[in-house]
Amino acid sequence: MSRPPGQARIEAPVVGLTAGLPGGFRCIAEDPDGDALTYAFDWGRAKAEVSLSERVPSGTAGDVAPVFQTKGQFSARCRAVDTHGQLGAWSEYALFEVHPAPPLDDGKRELTVEVFGHGRVTSTPSGIDCTSTCSARFEVGAEVTLSVEPQPGWRFTGLLRCGTERASQVVRVDHNYHCGAGFARREEQAVEWRQTGASYPSDASWGPDGRLLAVLDQRGSRGGLRIWNAGLGQVARIIHQDSTDIRSVSWGPRDEDLAVGLADGRLALIDPATGAFHQTWSAHAGPVVGLAWYARGNELASVSHPETGGAEVRFWAASSGTESRAPLRTARTLRKIHWSPDGARVALEMAGEQVEIHSLDPWVQVHEVGHGDSFSWSPDGARYAVGSYRNVRVYETATHELQASWFGPWSVSSRMDWSPTQDWLVIVDLVHSLTVLNVNTGRVVANNTEVPPNPLDALGFSAVRFHPVHDSFVAVARRPASVSTFSVDAQQSRLLRHELVAHSSAINATKWSPAGNRLASAGDDGKVRLWGAAGQALATLDGHEGKTVRALGWDASGARLASGGNDGRICLWDVEQGRLTQPPLQMMQRAQGHPPTVAHVALSPDGRTLASAGATLFLTGSMTSVQVWDVASRTELLNIPETDSPVVELGWTPDSQSLIIVYTHAAWDVWNRSSGVLKRVESAPEILTTAALSPDGTRLACSDRLGVSVLDVGTGAVIAETPTWTTQLALAWHPDGSRFSGGGAERLVFDWQVHERGYLLPSVMGAHDSMVLGASWRGDGAVLTTGGADMALVTWRAR
Known part of the structure; x- marks a missing residue:
């Protein structure tokens, strides 16, 4: 033989x-x-x-x-x-x-543009004109302007690795250049539901019926609006301008009267249903920092701070964008403007603890109130309140006579508002205290203090607004970022809080339960949050002492959830009860003073075994270890003190018998739970950025610097692949195993269909405003949920 x-x-x-x-x-x-x-x-x-x-x-x-x-x-x-x-x-x-072959010595360099999604890219000077991928050669040093045009039903999401991300971008061609243009389906067509965080929320304004809430948020260098459906606790729309940022907001007496002030001095009216700017006009030479509607009419007041100092207030007929009254000018800067309900006066919160009340009759003298940190009109305008340190004073509007002076538990009164349905004032301060006060008696109706995790770094509340119909209000804080609604329970003297912000920082992990009835999300804020299938908030799990949570894993029943993060703990949760099933497991500390960071957790489908992979960071590098425990006895079953390279995936086969440990160098270990045998499988050497185990446990979806591929778990052979220069940081298989999805550094959410002939067909499902860090398909395969560094948790409809 x-x-x-x-x-x-x-x-x-x-x-x-x-x-x-x-x-x-x-x-x-x-x-x-x-x-x-x-x-x-x-x-x-x-x-x-x-x-x-x-x-x-x-x-x-x-x-x-x-x-x-x-x-x-x-x-x-x-x-x-x-x-x-x-x-x-x-x-x-x-x-x-x-x-690459040596470039032609013709004094030119090649610019290649790849289109992701559906849209067109053209260039000036001409040469680039494509809807897929195209190249053109330009003189060395040429400045090429790229312009984009989305197809109907699609939106432009940004230029990728071309420089700053604007709709028109100049690229200086000093060398051969390869970049991309991203397009995604319009969100009203692509998004099932969205939860989101906030970067630096500073103001809020209710829609006239209280169904929608507009929150002004400073996202990096760009100010934008998040429109919440407060009843559902979900973000209906995110609005921003590519060419400038939004600095102020005020919602008028009609749904269509959503006004914003822009950094370039313009005013704009926005359709909240579509986010379209349907009317804009130039109002000031500098940024518009304040807005106020006349409650009964079609007039809008705007505020700007001229370079010469002080403040400028101008009045506009909103239907035409023309000035309706003579402007006001003040010697000091202005913090907030309040237009009286009858339209006869405006109150200006000034720097230096002063309030100026201006009659719009030019013959009436300005009235000043000292020791004023905050201000609010009564609903009928017959009275007004001025807040200061531990004190609120109530005045009659017509005579400015003091009617009452009440003291309370707040510190410096940063903001307050008068209820339209009760004789209540809500007062918020710089130490996160909230007080509801009866204006007529001075009795504290309810009081609460929201102590932030790091009080020394907190900025306190920046805005508070009563709901126009109900006995509730919204309070906004810049840092830590929060947008919370509070219901007033007067009989129990308490405030019932509902947080609208999903996470106050990056979302690192998203994971649907196998049945698809719950979604878990976790992030840098140290919280694990549970959501229903329709995006409703179910519970918040706090077990990591505020430290970053990086990993999540369900058992097959969906009754237990594992979480791990920077504290080195692995928590096992009973999600029905919202509590730990046992004390947290702790990954072994490999070096004194260097606690491990849990990057991956995997709970076996039968719930009997729990695996984790953690990295210990040093000044000179890092060391990754893997530990596996028996859940019932907490006995350690496997300990790999130092792996060959970092772990990018940890997953169990459906029968709970084999654990797959995937490393960045494109090799993986298969550990058999029954025998304890560890088998190594190697593929072609590469540097993986992420990987995902298929539902049947036989394939790995992988991303590396050359592209995206599907590998055979048993042999390491390539089953299918497609080249791409995009970097994926999170991948997730569809439940039927026919496709996988994810995203990464380029912010786009991709979907790859696995074809039998060995190739992957990519398409774009959506886009985040920053890196995509987590992805998970719901059990029915109808939607994919992704989380990102933009604090957004978005559920995309499958196509």
Whole structure:
């Protein structure tokens, strides 16, 4: 009987190869029976075709000279085949590099633009005009303006690696340049529901019926609006301007009277249903920092701070954008403007604890009130209140006579508002205290203090607004970011809080329960939040002492949830009860003073076994370890104190028997729970950024610097692949295993269909405002939920 050849050895060129030119590779092996050998070469990601050498005697090298078109670093291997078809063992991998062909010496450089989604990109000067991928050569140093045009039903999400992200972008072509343009479906078509955080919320304004709430939020250098459906606790729309930022907001007496002030001095009226700016006009030379509607009419007041100092208040007929009254000018800067309900006066909160009340009759003298930190009109305008340190004073509007002076538990009164339905004032301060006060008696109706996790870093409440219909109000704080509604329970003297912000910082993990009735999300704010299938808030789980939570994992029943994070703990939750099932497990500390960060957790489908992977950071690098426990006894079943490289995926097979531990160097260990055997599987060497185990446990979806691929768990072979320069940070399989989705550094949410012929068909599902960090399909396969560094939790409809 013929025996197979021995293991082969491969020799790769020492110097790099050039794309389009042949390169030399050599393989050698010996056959125990002396049979002649043919050598087969596997080129990994560099080339799909296998190369075969001429047949040579045993122990003689066989040469091939392949031509590669793909540029980059790759690995190759070879094996021997004897005359009987017996296969020898593969050689070790040999690394090689393919360099681009030298550019034409014509004084030009190539600009390549790749379109993601559906849209068109053109350039000035001409050359780029495409809806997929196109290239053009421009003179060195040329400044090329890229312009974009989304297809109907799609929106432009930004230029990728082209510089700053605006609708029109100038690229200086000093070298060969490859960048992209992102397009995603319009959110009203693509989004099932959305929860979101807030970066730096500063003001809020209710819609006239109290159904919608507009919150002004400073996102980095850009100010925008988040429109909440407060009853559902979900964000209905996010609105911003590409060319400038939003600095102020006020909602008038009609739904369509949503006004914003812009940094470039313009005023705009927005349709809250579509986010469209349906009317704009120039109002000031500088940013519009304040707005107020006349409650019964069609007039709008705007505030700006001129460079010469003080404040400028101008009045507008909103229907025409023309001035309706003479402007007001003050010597001091203005913090807030309040228009009286009857339209006869405006009250200005000034710097220096002063309130100025201006009659719009030019012949009436300005009235000043000292020691005023905050102000509010009564609903009928017959009275007004002025707040200061531990004190609120109530005045008659017509005479400015003091009617009452009440003292309370607040500190400096940063903001207050008068209820339209009760004789109540709500007063908020800089130490996160909220007080509801009966204006007529001075009795404290309810009081609450929201102590932030880091009080020394907190900024207190920046806005408070009573609901126009109900006995509730919204309070907004800049840092830590919060947008909360409070119901007033007067009989129990308490405030019932409902937080609208999903997470106050980046969302690192999202995970649907197998049945699809609950979604878990976790992030840098240290919280694990549970949501219903329709996006309703169910519970908040606090078990990580405010430290970042990075990983989540369900059992098959959906009754238990595991979470892990920067505190090195792994918490196991009973989600029905909202409590821990046992004290947290702690990953072993590998170095004194260096607690591990839990990056991955995996609870076996039967709920009996819990696995975690953690990284210990040092000044010189990091060390990753893996631990597995029996849940019932808390006995350690596996301990890998130091892995070969960081872990990018930890997943169980459906039968709970095998744990797959995937490493960044494109290898993985398969641990059998029953036998304790650890088996290594290797694929072509690469640097993986993320990976996801398929629902049946047989395939891995992977992302690396060359593209996205599907690998066989048992052999490491490539099943399907597609090249891309985008970097994926989170991947998730569809429940039926026919596709997987995710996103990463480029903010786009992709979907890849796995085709039997070995390729992946990509499409764009949506987009975040920042990096995509988590992804999970719901059990019915109807929606995908992603979380990102923009604090958004978005559920996308499958197409």
